Amino acid sequence: DAKTTQPNSMESNEEEPVHLPCNHSTISGTDYIHWYRQLPSQGPEYVIHGLTSNVNNRMASLAIAEDRKSSTLILHRATLRDAAVYYCILREKRQGGSEKLVFGKGMKLTVNP
């Protein structure tokens, strides 16, 4: 499985934008970039995913570098509820078959009031 590299942790302030970086220099053409997060004592939660183009949804935006070797998850206005471990994961889209997620250590985001 292709690997990603994230900082161990980041801090942000409430109501400010947060940019969470991820490097994935060995990404292949069929890998989708997924972001999940895990709030304390909860299961992982899908945030966003993309392939080549930048993506927006109600939770966040995903900016993907032109060469796809890095991406940035953008939380436009951090809230205390956004404090979590964020995982950047490469997921190969296959025809049929399972598409398991392989979680790394993730990056712990602390949001200061």
Place this chain on the structure above:
Amino acid sequence: EPEVTQTPSHQVTQMGQEVILRCVPISNHLYFYWYRQILGQKVEFLVSFYNNEISEKSEIFDDQFSVERPDGSNFTLKIRSTKLEDSAMYFCASDNRGRYTGELFFGEGSRLTVL
């Protein structure tokens, strides 16, 4: 919003006992997964299940583990003879590749404590 539900939320068992963890995936989903997370460690893939059979399993998923979809709604993980190192949070997940959104839906987890 549809959700994956898991029971029990917490189970305490003695080493060597059998444990069954239950999951109700989202109703129109076709792919089912079990993951585990030992306290303070990464979320680890155990097994995926599709069309009533295992489609992929990890090295962790040895002969002590089995999965079943007994009645078309529940998805169970059985650990035949628990060991101390099986203590972990176990997460069930599901998705529907027929309408691929990339989103894997996880349950809240079942905490297993083996004494």
